[in-house]
Amino acid sequence: xxxxxxxxxxxxxxxxxxxxxxxxxxxxxxxxxxxxxxxxxxxxxxxxxxxxxxxxxxxxxxxxxxxxxxxxxxxxxxxxxxxxxxxxxxxxxxxxxxxxxxxxxxxxxxxxxxxxxxxxxxxxxxxxxxxxxxxxxxxxxxxxxxxxxxxxxxxxxxxxxxxxxxxxxxxxxxxxxxxxxxxxxxxxxxxxxxxxxx
Amino acid sequence: xxxxxxxxxxxxxxxxxxxxxxxxxxxxxxxxxxxxxxxxxxxxxxxxxxxxxxxxxxxxxxxxxxxxxxxxxxxxxxxxxxxxxxxxxxxxxxxxxxxxxxxxxxxxxxxxxxxxxxxxxxxxxxxxxxxxxxxxxxxxxxxxxxxxxxxxxxxxxxxxxxxxxxxxxxxxxxxxxxxxxxxxxxxxxxxxxxxxxxxxxxxxxxxxxxxxxxxxxxxxxxxxxxxxxxxxxxxxxxxxxxxxxxxxxxxxxxxxxxxxxxxxxxxxxxxxxxxxxxxxxxxxxxxxxxxxxxxxxxxxxxxxxxxxxxxxxxxxxxxxxxxxxxxxxxxxxxxxxxxxxxxxxxxxxxxxxxxxxxxxxxxxxxxxxxxxxxxx
Numbered sequence: 001x002x003x004x005x006x007x008x009x010x011x012x013x014x015x016x017x018x019x020x021x022x023x024x025x026x027x028x029x030x031x032x033x034x035x036x037x038x039x040x041x042x043x044x045x046x047x048x049x050x051x052x053x054x055x056x057x058x059x060x061x062x063x064x065x066x067x068x069x070x071x072x073x074x075x076x077x078x079x080x081x082x083x084x085x086x087x088x089x090x091x092x093x094x095x096x097x098x099x100x101x102x103x104x105x106x107x108x109x110x111x112x113x114x115x116x117x118x119x120x121x122x123x124x125x126x127x128x129x130x131x132x133x134x135x136x137x138x139x140x141x142x143x144x145x146x147x148x149x150x151x152x153x154x155x156x157x158x159x160x161x162x163x164x165x166x167x168x169x170x171x172x173x174x175x176x177x178x179x180x181x182x183x184x185x186x187x188x189x190x191x192x193x194x195x196x197x198x
Numbered sequence: 199x200x201x202x203x204x205x206x207x208x209x210x211x212x213x214x215x216x217x218x219x220x221x222x223x224x225x226x227x228x229x230x231x232x233x234x235x236x237x238x239x240x241x242x243x244x245x246x247x248x249x250x251x252x253x254x255x256x257x258x259x260x261x262x263x264x265x266x267x268x269x270x271x272x273x274x275x276x277x278x279x280x281x282x283x284x285x286x287x288x289x290x291x292x293x294x295x296x297x298x299x300x301x302x303x304x305x306x307x308x309x310x311x312x313x314x315x316x317x318x319x320x321x322x323x324x325x326x327x328x329x330x331x332x333x334x335x336x337x338x339x340x341x342x343x344x345x346x347x348x349x350x351x352x353x354x355x356x357x358x359x360x361x362x363x364x365x366x367x368x369x370x371x372x373x374x375x376x377x378x379x380x381x382x383x384x385x386x387x388x389x390x391x392x393x394x395x396x397x398x399x400x401x402x403x404x405x406x407x408x409x410x411x412x413x414x415x416x417x418x419x420x421x422x423x424x425x426x427x428x429x430x431x432x433x434x435x436x437x438x439x440x441x442x443x444x445x446x447x448x449x450x451x452x453x454x455x456x457x458x459x460x461x462x463x464x465x466x467x468x469x470x471x472x473x474x475x476x477x478x479x480x481x482x483x484x485x486x487x488x489x490x491x492x493x494x495x496x497x498x499x500x501x502x503x504x505x506x507x508x509x510x511x512x513x514x515x516x517x518x519x520x521x522x523x524x525x526x527x528x529x530x531x532x533x534x535x536x537x538x539x540x541x542x543x544x545x546x547x548x549x550x551x552x553x554x555x556x557x558x559x560x561x562x563x564x565x566x567x568x569x570x571x572x573x574x
Contacts, residue, residue, distance in 0.1 A: 024457070026231045033227055041215040050212055057215065058223035059410075062230050104208055133201070133208050152205040183201045 015078035019071050029065050032078060037061065040086050046153050047090055049100050056093070060086045076163035083154055084164035087146050098138045105134025129187055136186030140179055147172055148179035282491045286504060287484035290531035295477035300566030301341065302334045303470035306574065309559040312355055313374035313383065318548035322362035323355040324372055326383035326390055334571040335470045343403040346573035347394045352383035355555060375546040398573050432471040437478045444482050455488030456510035456522040463524050463536050467564045480531070497525050497535030498558040504528050509541065518544040520556060535560045
């Protein structure tokens with residue numbers, strides 16, 4: 001398979017430096033592909049299913065490669081920048097996403113019925129909660145859903161989400177708060193007026 | 199359980215992409231990189247599978263550096279040689295402007311990369327990653343593009359290298375240092391790690407895929423960096439844009455003349471553009487500051503042409519000094535070949551005498567045709 005070009009005794013090259021080098025040596029971009037393709041694919045697969053992810057993950061890297069000169073290291077890191085391309089592509093599949101979420105909502109799942117003392121979901125209620133969550137996510141404004149899912153699934157911080165979506169950090173916070181409030185409201189049993197910002 | 203945790207369970211993390219998915223995506227990216235806009239060691243990644251990107255990346259580390267200008271003794275285009283350069287390229291532009299267009303732009307080329315085998319004082323030079331590429335790019339967006347490739351296997355560079363190789367027992371595999379790791383070249387087509395199969399393989403880009411790529415390549419208005427990185431759209435290309443593209447980042451930046459020669463070579467050979475734009479590319483090549491007349495030069499097939507050269511220091515650790523040469527047919531002005539010639543070998547290239555062909559491509563064909571896509 002792919003031979004690694006990073007020798008164990010040499011520190012791997014910084015993402016941003018690699019990207020910068022790929023301006024003049026485009027082949028270097030392949031290394032970023034190796035670092036992040038699986039992760040980006042998994043993220044898209046979680047939102048749209050693995051079949052769609054096969055196409056969109058590949059397109060994410062094509063789009064990022066073509067626009068690589070637009071990457072500004074002053075504004076952040078390569079990883080969130082890649083999530084930005086993935087998010088844009090997901091945005092062109094909104095109907096697919098809503099269908100996917102609706103299908104998930106109908107499928108029996110296995111929510112853990114543990115009580116964390118926060119948002120306890122009894123086993124008896126888990127199917128219902130699952131359905132409600134799917135519906136709630138599908139009903140979010142796409143802008144809010146992007147922020148919420150980047151936080152939940154991609155493990156990006158506010159600053160990184162802001163970089164990925166090209167919005168200020170404060171806006172990330174307010175969108176995330178709004179999205180979480182809506183989801184909690186849909187799940188019921190929670191005080192919708194409570195401020196859930198972390 | 200918080201709602202974020204519930205979301206993570208509703209949308210569970212899967213096993214990740216299948217190997218075939220990764221390979222397909224790599225192939226697409228490799229083709230994009232190979233057809234992209236910046237200079238590189240070319241064609242090593244076209245239409246290849248997983249291993250291709252690895253090989254292309256490996257070889258590409260040796261790509262020409264842009265940081266350090268070549269030795270100052272290299273003559274420039276302003277001397278008497280420069281006059282020949284101007285005259286020849288203006289004639290080339292006139293020829294190009296009159297070329298009739300066809301349905302497909304076909305480029306049939308053979309490329310290969312030289313590696314030194316054995317000790318610096320002795321040994322011989324083998325050419326690896328020799329591949330033949332036949333690329334048919336349709337003028338119309340509604341016709342598919344087709345790419346054929348095959349690996350030709352490694353072989354000694356010159357007769358003297360062949361003799362040394364035979365003295366060494368005619369090994370069918372040789373271990374060579376490639377930028378940052380050892381790689382093994384095989385004389386059997388398709389057997390070198392990271393090459394295409396020995397037999398012809400093909401890949402087709404459908405009109406739908408072409409359209410998608412064109413859509414994705416659109417840049418926000420005013421985003422100069424994006425515009426540069428985006429592939430050239432032959433339908434909206436202007437001479438102004440071409441100048442910007444060929445002289446990237448701008449004509450005053452020094453030490454990147456060889457890259458400009460490469461940009462122009464790529465443009466002249468790979469793009470289905472109008473005769474006017476091809477003519478403009480020849481005129482712009484004459485304006486590359488460091489370009490000089492190299493006289494009659496033979497390409498890797500032994501065909502004679504006019505060589506136009508620019509000097510460069512390799513970026514890799516060895517810092518070999520090289521000349522890049524574009525070889526043009528004296529009559530038709532078409533591209534016959536491109537090569538990188540050792541001026542002073544360094545690093546892993548040590549042992550290569552001045553004049554050794556470090557990398558070469560020959561163009562068996564680069565022009566319009568109305569034939570249906572097929573390989574030789």
